[in-house]
Every structure is written in structure tokens, then in C-alpha cells.
Amino acid sequence: MHDRRKLTEDRIARVLTERIRPKIYRAVGELSVSAWHVGGGQGEPVSPAGALGAAYEPFAVGEAWGPPWGTTWFRLTADVPAPDPAGPTELVVDLGWADHSPGFQAEGLVYRPDGSVVKGLNPRNGWIPVRPNETRVELYVEAAANPLLLEVHPFLPTQLGDKETAGDRPLYRLARADVCVRDTSVWELAADLEVLDQLMRTLPEYDGWRAELCLGLDRALDAVDLSDVPGSASAARELLAPLLARRSAEGAHRISAVGHAHIDSAWLWPVRETVRKVARTTANVTHLLDEHPELVYAMSSAQQYEWLEQQRPEVFRRLAEQVRAGRFLPTGGMWVESDTNMVGGEAMVRQFVMGQGYFREKFGITCREVWLPDSFGYSAALPQIARQAGCTHFLTQKISWNQQNVFPHHTFWWEGIDGTRVFTHFPPVDTYTAELTGRELAHAATNFRDKGATNLSLVPFGYGDGGGGPTREMLQHATRTRDLEGSPRVAIESPAQFFERAQAAYPDAPVWAGELYLELHRGTYTSQARTKEGNRRSEHLLREAELWATTAAVRGLADYPVAELRRIWKTVLLQQFHDILPGSSIAWVHREAAENYARVEAELEALIADRLALLAGTGSDTVTFNATPFDGGAPSLGGAVLPSPAEAVRIERGDDAVVLDNGVLRVVVDAAGTVVSLVDLATGRDVIPHGERANLLQLHQDFPNKWDAWDLDEFYRHTRTDLTETDELDAQRTDDGDVEIAVRRSFGSSEVLQRMRLSPGCRQLDCTVEVDWHERERVLKVAVPIDVHTTQAAFETQFGHVMRPTHTNTSWDAARFEVCAHRFVHVAERGFGAAVVNSATYGHEVTRHEAPGGGTWSTVRLSLLRAPRFPDPETDQGRHVRRYAIVVAPDVADAVAAGYRINLPPRQASGSAVEPLLRVGGPGTVAIEAMKLAEDGSGDVIVRLYEPLGARANVTLEPAFEHSGVRQVDLLEDGIAPDGLTTTDGRIQLLLRPFQLVTVRFIRG
Known part of the structure; x- marks a missing residue:
């Protein structure tokens, strides 16, 4: 039986590929093609109005087009022959695609001469409908020459990721442009064979139904005349019809299939190209919705709706009509599908405030599902934020990518740090771009980990990442598997219908408390340091701007800058998308991000300065404005804080060390420029374990097995170089009474200046690393050993902190060897502790070490810089400044306050007290x-x-x-x-x- 089944499988594969699928379309005429290359093929996209009246030149099939990131408009004309009883007349266009990776290469959007949109074109969707009774067609294709960056090897450095370095060699050749008849019988036969063949391949060897399918498929293939497939297709279908009519078992797994196209708001393409991707996909979807009443489609990201509204209003109108009909479903409730690890608390809130606000304003809809299929782990603060933003359910599938541990549930209650729970589902199909193949459906059923308690799961189907969405072939599969023996039952329905049914069926689902940590992509906490610095700075500048603008508005000094703040928030929120903020996009994306952050900073600094001047008013006093929630330990906001006098910092210089003493801390820096002692004079405790070095820069080889910009694999720890050689070491008193030690070092192709500053009366040592970074495939860390005995550490997240084990008792503990923290990490034993706070760093680790005399001590390490080479071969090359501080912090409250202070330094103005x-x-x-x-x-x-x-x-x-x-x-x-x-x-x-x-x-x- 095994040999016969294999023969049948091989036979079906070849007949489908070489005989049946090629006969779906029969050419009945050629399209006349002419072209207009925008800016010689290298120009930025233009509006349809600007393109439709351009001067087009003759263009032939086989000609090259498309320098990287360029745009060519093709004009297609033809006479349409009389209707054919075999099937509808359609145009078939091939822009020169590889037969894979829809959404990752050239794409097109089809327009009529009046500028109205028809549909999109991509490698699995190259057809264009012809209207009934149309005798002549004239259409225009806006073709985007997006490079296929994953074609040869997904991790080789490439210059194609930025228009400035990509060159001008054409990437594509127009491969086909025909008027065709789509033979309905052949098209449907292909779907019949695909569904039954895929089902047969998923069934066990001993299954009798599998044997029946094998026999039935053989008989159907016998009925196909390979020299006349169209003439014999109906006979073959008749033989397959009884097999397709067999009904599934009562207890079969039930799948809610949701039309979807996860479109990355930037990744291997710039933001400007995402705008066009959204238009192409939405045009495809609205066309399908018109033709297929069973389809529903879910799309997240209010930002993408706004792009359509502003730049493709005709497509947006079609979308809005389907929203009103209840078939195009806004979901997610967020501005973009953002990262959730590194986004600050208020920014995470604004993702929902802006997203839900848009959906309410435009459609009268409040989304109930958080829809984040592809973000790289999920903060334990998210359940509370989601519930307070109107969402009751959460969906992702990314945790299926875990390297070490299989997550134990697919449907469960997720509990956040405050105890709030949301009903959560991980689609067991393990993809957010399903095609509804038999393999995918079988995997969803067999992989489902909550069998017995429930049999319901969700499958998002449609081409995604680069867009495309569902196809009519996927709908063919859905129709045939609605109730088919041996297959899960597939019903196309909305996420809301699934969650309502799933929660009712499984109210006592298990509870998972804490973060949903992704055991992969740990390098995203560090890659593209400028992007991360821009995000952190923007978040805190927005806090200040809103605070002082509110104060000025309430006191009648100035209007509240609503439009300006809303525009800036939208920029910041977009750049928190889960391939921008994590640093996993092409160079173009991060170059633009840096430009955007610089513009945001300039605007917010000007706004803050203006409002502070208004608030201070007249007077000659120095007013210090404090935007942190804390003032000397007493919570406040918006206060005027005057610095308190303190004794000057004392300096002792020796041959082997420099000693600083401010009456609170005594700091010893050795000749290697590292901190070998940091004594809290109130307790006599030394933060630094005896014989250890703090503020120690360490360099590791960083060459992950896969996903360069994304991953930091555990074996990076196997090689380490401590940077202890100094070029220069100097200690100087500053004008404001601080003492600063400066250490210059050089290593590899890079140079670094470390500064350590102690201020009068302060309980922290402020550190700065200024590095001219030119390493490749390396990671730079800084180590701070802390002499406390503990098995856990506190890592700040949105609106609180998470306690993570620092031991490796279990595989789950060991997998968290690199984790995310916001402004602080705190380690302590009862009565004494320390924190490391930062102004722009997210990647951290805390390890435990045995002390010689008994007990343990811990090392906090911050990941400062990486140097991956894909997708941006120049990641983080150049100058960087990183600021952090070692804080004596007996309680986590001290860490919270210090974390705010380093990110919100006080501002001063002349005037009167506020x-x-x-x-x-x-x-x-x-x-x-x-x-x-x-x-x-x-x-x-x-x-x-x-x-x-x-x-x-x-x-x-x-x-x-x-x-x-x-x-x-x-x-x-x-x-x-x-x-x-x-x-x-x-x-x-x-x-x-x-x-x-x-x-x-x-x-x-």
C-alpha cells in the first residue's frame, strides 16, 4: 500500500504541475504593452493622475524593467474576443516573478483609465478580470520593482536594502501579457485534486479512508486525457464528487478560517512601499468580497486604514462599504501591530487610544481583539492595558517559534502583572499566512494542545508579511473542507465569532501568569541602537511636552497643541512597529526612522521650551522644572524643584587607583578604568563583590545560526574579551562640582571613551559610553557585578516590573538568558540592593555566581551594541552614546525613581516659582x-x-x-x-x- 500511495502522490504532483494547471488558462489574444518608467525607472511613486497621462513607449514581453525600488507604469490594451462557454475571459500578466514569495518581490496595482482601482497583482495572483460584454480593454499597471531580498540566501549582506546603495540594474523582465479564457472545469478539477491529495497525505497509513482516496484519485487521473485536459476534466470531476461528498465525523476539529493579510508596516521594504502594499491587498480583498459572499476579512492597524484614506481614497471607500456590510473587519484596536517589549507604558496606551479612536471615528467600531500574530514576545503588562482599552481577547501565534520550550496551551486565560486576565488563543496551525492546505489543516488539528476540553481553533488565511491576502483558490479549499471526512471542519467567520464560541466552550481554560516570552529574536532588544534611542527619547519628550502644555493651557497661557501632538504621536507609534523598533528592517527604514526622530526631537524641544518660558514668566530666580513623578522621594508632578547644596566630591589619586568620595558613596576606579569598589557609606556595604570589576566593557562574537538582526544565540557567551587596556585615564572636577573620570580605549576597528561621574550627595555613579563602533558580527556589553544574594531580579516593564528568576533551574528559566527591561534592573536581598538604570538600552541579562566564602552574587549586563549584517549590512556602524548609572537602591522604589531621573533630567529657566x-x-x-x-x-x-x-x-x-x-x-x-x-x-x-x-x-x- 505504501508503494502504491507514493506512486499516486507522485503521479498527482506531476499531472497537476505539467498538464492540468497549465491548461487552466488558454490564451486567446495578446495584450499590447507600452510603458512609462517613473524618473527613468528610479523615481519615487507618483499619483495615478500623474501617471495615466504620461508619455508611454512600446514595450515587449521579455524586456527588462525595474531598477531596485523603481516604478514602471504599463499600459495594457487589447480587443476582447466573444465570450467563451468554457469560462470567463481574464487578462494574465507575469511581471517576471519567481514562483514563490508573494509580497516579497515585484507587485502591481491595476487601474482603469478613469483612475479607479481594479485589483493587485503578485506571483500567486496574476489575473485581471474583464467586465461582462467588454469588447476592448485599456488598463494601467503601477508596477513596483521591489527587490526579492530572500531569494538566494536570507542572511547574506545586501546593498539592495536602501535605494541609495541599491544600484540601477533592472531586476525583472516582463514574462507574460495575454488575453485568456479561464477554463472553469479545469480550474475546479485542479482544486478537487489538490484538496483530496493533500488530505490523503495527512492520513495515517492504516486509515481505510486513505486507501479509498488513493484508489479514487487514481481512477480520476485515469479519466483525464492528458492530450485533452479541458475535454476530460468534467468526467474526472464526476469520479471525485463522491469522495468530496463524504462528511466529517461529529467530533472533528472545528476551524474558524479568517481571511487575513498580515502586512508589515515596514520590513524588507520602506514605509512608502507599505502604503502601496496595503492598497494592492485591499483592492484584491474588496474584489474578492464582491465575488464571494462567504468571505470575511480582518485587517488590523489603524495606520494602514489612514494611509488608504489619505492616499488611495477610492480603495478606502470600497473598504468602508464592506465594513458597513460586516465583512471587512477592523481588528486589533492598535495604531500598528507594535512591539510590546520595548514600547513604554504611555506609548503602549496610545497605540490603543489612537487605534481605537480611529476605528470609532470612521466606522463606529470598538475592537474587542488584540491582534498581534507576529510581534516578538508579549509584555506581562499587556492584559491590563488591553482590557482598559476595550479589548477582551488576545491573539498571537509567534510563541510557536520558541526554540527550547513548547508552550503548553493554545487556548487559555492570560494574566498580567496586576492580575487582569484576557482570553487568549494561539492558532495551532502555527502560521498567520495559511493557504488552507490539507497539511496546514491537519497540523492545526493534531497540534492543538487543548483536545478534550475543546476542539475549536482559528486559522488566519491569506498571503501576508508583504501582503496579498486571500485568493479565490484558498476559498476553493475552504468550500471543499467545510464538511469533509478526515479533515477538520472549516468555517469562514470573524474573529469575534470564534472567540465568543471558544470562550463559551472553555470558560475554565487554564491560566498563564506573566509575560509571554519568545525564546527567539533576543537580539531585537539591541539591534539598531539609534532607533531605540530615538524611541526612548521621543517617549519622554512627549511626556514633558504634554505635561507642560497642559499646565500652560489650564492656566490660560497658551492653547493646547492638539494637532501638533497628535501628528507627533502618530510618527512615534508607527516607528514602534514590530520590525522597526526591534531593529529588523532594511537600512532605508532605519535611515528614515533616524530622520523622523530628529524632527520629532526638534519640534518637542521647541514646544517644551516655549511652555516653560510661559510658565516661568518674569523674574530672576532659577526655576528647575521636574517632569518625573518623584521629587526627593515625595511623589509630585509639574513641580519646581531647586537643587539642594551638598559637599564637594573628594578625589584621591594613587598609582593604581582613583578614589572618589561624596559623603554618600566611596568609589574606587583601578588603573584599567573599571570600578573595583562602590561602598555605600551609610551601611558600609560594597556593591561590587571582592575581586570583581564593574563598568567593564565586554566583547563577544555574535554570529547566530539564523535571523541575523533578530537573534542572539546562547553560544555567543562561549567567547568573550574583556576590554581592560587603556589609552588614557584622567580624573577632573567639573564646573558644577562633580568629578568625572574619563577612560579612552581602542579595540578592533573601534574606539571608546568611558566617563564615570560622581555628583555631590548622590547615591549613584553615572556612566557614559561614547563609542565609534566599526566592529562586525560582535556584541558589546557592559558588566556590573553586584554583591547581593538573590534568585531573582526586577526588570521594569510598562506600569510596573516583572520578577524573573536569575537561576537556571528549568529549561524555561535557562531560555531567558537575554531579556528586555525598560529603565531599570534591580537586584536585592533584604535591606540592601542596587539597580542599573539606563536612558536607551533594552537588552539585559542577570547571572548568578558562587562566592568563594559562601553565598552568591549577581552580574547585571547591558547589551549596548550589535553589528549584524542582514538585513542592513551597516547596522549600527558609527558613533553612539550610551548612558546608564549604578545606583545604591535598597528598595525597588529607589530603582523606579532613578530610572525616571536618568530619562527626564531637570530643566531650568529664569523666572518665578511655578x-x-x-x-x-x-x-x-x-x-x-x-x-x-x-x-x-x-x-x-x-x-x-x-x-x-x-x-x-x-x-x-x-x-x-x-x-x-x-x-x-x-x-x-x-x-x-x-x-x-x-x-x-x-x-x-x-x-x-x-x-x-x-x-x-x-x-x-
């Missing part, structure tokens, strides 16, 4: 994350705060402005039942749970 807009009192600790005016333009003041320590907090709010009422609201600023907020006789009190996030609205109308 009263804070809001003060926080009471015994508890809260951090105010944002103060802004309400999204609805009412002028109400929105205050967002959270409990940062993982403890209960009882605090009071004391606003210094007139207001007529106080309401607790969700993140979308809709009123909710009070959850910890009480007001009694004008006293506003908050009782918060550990890590609880609260938004308060002060009504001013």
Missing part, C-alpha cells in the same frame, strides 16, 4: 505617567497613574486648578465604575492594587 498642577499625598507610592487634555477636545484634564512597586497604595490627589468633578475612566476616556477612586468633601483618594493602572478625568466644563 506651582505644580497636581500633587500626590498619602503614605502610598504612585507614579503619574501622563497628564494631558482629553481626546474629545472638552478641555478636561486626564491624569494617568499606576502603582509601581507591586504593593497596595493609598494616596490622595491634590489638583491646583478649578474643576467641577472627578471621574474614573478607562484608557479610551469613557467613564467606568469607580475602582479605587473615592471623593469625600472634595478630598480625592485612591486605593490601588499592586501594579494597578488608573486614569482619572478632571472635568473643567
